[in-house]
Amino acid sequence: MVRLVHSPQSIVHRESEIKVSIRNLNIWYRDKQAIKNVSLDIKKNKVTAVIGPSGCGKSTFIRAINRMNDIIPEARVEGKILLDGKNIYPPRNKKVNNIVLGDKPWYKKIFFSRRRGEKILNEDNKYYIDVVEVRRKVGMVFQRTNPFPKSIFENVAYGLKINKSVKKKSQLWARVEQSLKDAALWDEVKDRLNHSALDLSGGQQQRLCIARALAVEPEVVLFDEPCSALDPVATAKIEELIQNLKDKYTIVIVTHNMQQAARISDFCAFLMMGELVEFDRTEKIFTAPSKKVTEDYITGRFG
Amino acid sequence: MNGRRLKELVGFTILRLATFIILLVLFVIISFIAVRGIKVVNWGFLTEMPRAGMTAGGILPAILGTFYLTLCAICFALPLGVGAAIYLTEYAKQGILVRIIRVGVNNLAGVPSVVFGLFGLAAFVKFLRFGVSILAGGLTLGILILPIIIRASEEALRSVPQSFREASLALGATKWQTIRKVVIPSCLPGVLTGAILGVGRAAGETAPILFTAATFYKMSLPHSILSETQALPYHIYALMTEGTHPEVQVPIAYGTALVLLILVLGIDLVAIILRNRARRRKW
Numbered sequence: 325m326v327r328l329v330h331s332p333q334s335i336v337h338r339e340s341e342i343k344v345s346i347r348n349l350n351i352w353y354r355d356k357q358a359i360k361n362v363s364l365d366i367k368k369n370k371v372t373a374v375i376g377p378s379g380c381g382k383s384t385f386i387r388a389i390n391r392m393n394d395i396i397p398e399a400r401v402e403g404k405i406l407l408d409g410k411n412i413y414p415p416r417n418k419k420v421n422n423i424v425l426g427d428k429p430w431y432k433k434i435f436f437s438r439r440r441g442e443k444i445l446n447e448d449n450k451y452y453i454d455v456v457e458v459r460r461k462v463g464m465v466f467q468r469t470n471p472f473p474k475s476i477f478e479n480v481a482y483g484l485k486i487n488k489s490v491k492k493k494s495q496l497w498a499r500v501e502q503s504l505k506d507a508a509l510w511d512e513v514k515d516r517l518n519h520s521a522l523d524l525s526g527g528q529q530q531r532l533c534i535a536r537a538l539a540v541e542p543e544v545v546l547f548d549e550p551c552s553a554l555d556p557v558a559t560a561k562i563e564e565l566i567q568n569l570k571d572k573y574t575i576v577i578v579t580h581n582m583q584q585a586a587r588i589s590d591f592c593a594f595l596m597m598g599e600l601v602e603f604d605r606t607e608k609i610f611t612a613p614s615k616k617v618t619e620d621y622i623t624g625r626f627g
Numbered sequence: 628m629n630g631r632r633l634k635e636l637v638g639f640t641i642l643r644l645a646t647f648i649i650l651l652v653l654f655v656i657i658s659f660i661a662v663r664g665i666k667v668v669n670w671g672f673l674t675e676m677p678r679a680g681m682t683a684g685g686i687l688p689a690i691l692g693t694f695y696l697t698l699c700a701i702c703f704a705l706p707l708g709v710g711a712a713i714y715l716t717e718y719a720k721q722g723i724l725v726r727i728i729r730v731g732v733n734n735l736a737g738v739p740s741v742v743f744g745l746f747g748l749a750a751f752v753k754f755l756r757f758g759v760s761i762l763a764g765g766l767t768l769g770i771l772i773l774p775i776i777i778r779a780s781e782e783a784l785r786s787v788p789q790s791f792r793e794a795s796l797a798l799g800a801t802k803w804q805t806i807r808k809v810v811i812p813s814c815l816p817g818v819l820t821g822a823i824l825g826v827g828r829a830a831g832e833t834a835p836i837l838f839t840a841a842t843f844y845k846m847s848l849p850h851s852i853l854s855e856t857q858a859l860p861y862h863i864y865a866l867m868t869e870g871t872h873p874e875v876q877v878p879i880a881y882g883t884a885l886v887l888l889i890l891v892l893g894i895d896l897v898a899i900i901l902r903n904r905a906r907r908r909k910w
Binding site: 390392395397456457459460461463464466468470471472473482483485486487533536537540 | 788
């Protein structure tokens with residue numbers, strides 16, 4: 325058995341370039357600790373890959389960034405995740421209708437906060453976090469393609485409609501078109517936007533899910549093994565797409581596939597048994613890892 | 628033939644026989660009712676008022692009464708049951724309380740229907756002063772079918788893939804938006820199936836309406852929700868137990884039974900078709 329020692333991250337970004345900053349993150353499922361004291365910074369407009377053997381907590385880790393673990397009743401999260409410097413896990417919080425409240429009486433928070441618009445505040449002791457807004461800002465693409473059983477158009481328009489982010493129908497169309505173009509799917513589906521999304525191939529469905537996530541204009545996009553169910557051609561398309569997306573978005577991708585991490589990511593975090601073993605520039609991880617365990621993993625000696 | 632093969636043969640034969648006997652019983656019941664009832668069923672039987680102290684004429688008031696009662700029951704039970712199911716599966720924290728509620732719902736399904744009748748009499752007829760009326764009977768039937776609807780709806784809600792909920796939440800939807808725009812449309816066929824099965828059950832029940840809605844003989848059609856009404860199951864009971872002309876009443880009772888049977892089987896058939904269509908839809 326390899327003994328793992330937590331090491332502080334070996335690279336330090338300038339503060340202005342950091343989009344998401346994770347500090348001492350611990351996650352438990354009941355008594356089982358899935359993430360152990362992980363700290364790392366995710367750089368703006370870069371692709372950060374999270375690699376590691378199955379069951380090491382990769383998915384748990386990225387689901388923490390948009391608070392998707394909230395919907396798992398057994399999950400408990402401790403530590404800080406700062407999105408643009410604002411902690412999305414305020415301590416000692418109380419949750420009322422998705423709004424996590426800090427120290428003020430809850431009714432003041434309700435009455436003095438508007439439901440929509442900018443509302444993630446965090447000035448020392450007074451903060452409240454709208455989980456819904458966090459998830460709008462931090463989009464997610466899942467391992468299993470999961471388009472809604474609706475038309476292609478409705479799938480992409482869904483996020484826009486629920487967020488009421490567009491007023492006019494023409495704007496809605498424009499945004500749907502733009503999102504599908506961003507996801508490199510427009511040319512394949514433009515003549516059949518009213519067809520069921522379930523008639524698309526696996527790779528197309530995954531790009532539709534990406535378009536759907538992009539439509540709400542997130543700032544960070546999380547990819548949870550987006551290609552694990554796809555064939556090599558579809559995978560190549562998605563990888564190319566992720567490369568193009570990083571101009572606009574900050575991207576975090578969990579992947580099983582080390583070649584994929586090497587091809588598309590700028591930074592790479594290696595997790596093992598819930599601990600961050602190594603975090604560095606991708607070329608460094610893949611050419612000169614500083615830990616023996618990392619080297620063993622990337623050369624395929626285990627995992 | 629060795630022992631193993633023989634045992635298998637005996638086992639299969641017994642199982643086959645069991646299935647066959649069930650089908651036989653069903654067939655005998657249906658054909659018995661059909662053969663005896665078909666003689667009196669014609670267009671006039673379905674569309675005319677009863678005449679001459681129920682010894683002649685049709686059963687229109689009973690058909691209409693059953694229709695109104697069932698409609699009232701479903702209008703009451705469907706929103707309540709679906710709402711409860713959504714709360715139990717989507718919102719409520721899964722714990723001891725929810726488990727107790729589930730046990731309660733299941734026990735409600737096991738309560739004899741005549742007890743519901745007595746409850747309806749006490750609660751709706753007397754306490755709320757609805758009198759013997761369609762409203763009181765419909766509400767009583769509604770309570771009777773509530774567990775069916777809750778259970779079917781819960782099952783339908785649980786069959787909606789978790790990945791749909793995750794996808795919706797990850798786009799910045801609130802829980803309510805997720806339920807309304809994604810979960811409910813996906814589980815609708817299942818909920819409808821439950822509702823229709825509930826309708827079938829409500830249409831056929833006698834005991835709950837015995838004290839709350841049904842009347843034995845009425846010269847006019849029900850004119851408001853607060854008037855008492857004839858109903859198919861109770862009409863059969865009345866024809867068989869009251870009156871002085873059994874030789875004419877009994878065939879009419881069988882005819883009524885046939886109409887009721889066709890009605891309930893028809894409703895169940897719709898439920899089966901809906902369910903199959905829902906199953907065929909891929910996610």
